[in-house]
Amino acid sequence: MTDTPFERLKQTCRSDWQAYCEHDFIRRLARGTLPAEAFRHYLKQDYLFLVHFARAWGLAVYKSGDLGKIRSALATLKTIVDIEIDLHVSYCREWGISPADLADLPEARPTMAYTRYVLDAGHRGDLLDLHVALAPCVVGYAEIGRWIVAQPFTVLDANPYAEWVRMYAGDEFQEAAAAEVDWLNARLGAASPERFAALSRTFRDATRLEIDFWQMGLDLRM
Numbered sequence: 466m467t468d469t470p471f472e473r474l475k476q477t478c479r480s481d482w483q484a485y486c487e488h489d490f491i492r493r494l495a496r497g498t499l500p501a502e503a504f505r506h507y508l509k510q511d512y513l514f515l516v517h518f519a520r521a522w523g524l525a526v527y528k529s530g531d532l533g534k535i536r537s538a539l540a541t542l543k544t545i546v547d548i549e550i551d552l553h554v555s556y557c558r559e560w561g562i563s564p565a566d567l568a569d570l571p572e573a574r575p576t577m578a579y580t581r582y583v584l585d586a587g588h589r590g591d592l593l594d595l596h597v598a599l600a601p602c603v604v605g606y607a608e609i610g611r612w613i614v615a616q617p618f619t620v621l622d623a624n625p626y627a628e629w630v631r632m633y634a635g636d637e638f639q640e641a642a643a644a645e646v647d648w649l650n651a652r653l654g655a656a657s658p659e660r661f662a663a664l665s666r667t668f669r670d671a672t673r674l675e676i677d678f679w680q681m682g683l684d685l686r687m
């Protein structure tokens with residue numbers, strides 16, 4: 466468990482991974498002290514992130530070399546487009562952000578940098594490169610959900626962010642992330658040292674861009 470290929474990948478950028486998963490945005494969210502303004506800015510940019518995330522899974526369909534892989538990437542793409550984006554839109558409404566607001570958002574630079582980086586990693590590389598670029602997103606949020614519920618300072622009663630935490634700490638999301646870790650472990654194990662080193666750079670870069678995404682929320686950066 467501790468020496469799986471995916472664990473080794475995380476170990477190659479341990480300090481960045483920790484800075485991402487234990488970011489101040491997350492600590493304040495866990496305590497319930499994150500300013501609502503910061504969370505709203507994050508939610509709006511996350512809508513744009515999800516749209517590009519859907520495009521990245523569209524690219525995964527294209528990069529799939531056989532029908533089984535096409536079906537699997539298409540199922541994820543359909544879940545994002547038919548379910549997750551709608552859930553996000555409903556959740557944004559609870560925070561006073563209307564669908565009209567979402568349709569007319571300017572894209573902040575950290576959103577641009579992260580989403581286009583992932584798409585470029587997929588264009589340049591193959592399906593594994595793309596999955597590795599997406600892994601900090603899929604696997605990181607599951608780890609963050611678990612980390613939050615395990616912290617002594619976390620408050621989940623009367624915390625305006627409790628629903629967000631429950632979603633990522635919940636079984637459904639945890640299972641999806643575990644399936645992605647299994648997928649990665651099955652393929653990373655066969656990578657040569659050179660290939661593994663290249664993949665670890667992609668993973669580290671995407672992790673750093675997730676850090677910037679949290680920081681964007683705190684700084685209200687555009």
Ligand SMILES: Cc1ncc(C[n+]2csc(CCO)c2C)c(N)n1
Pocket residue numbers: 511514515518541544545549601602603604606641675678
């Ligand atoms: C910046 C940013 N990074 C990761 C996620 C989490 N996330 C969004 S969609 C998805 C996969 C679901 O199929 C995951 C894990 C996010 N919301 N925003």
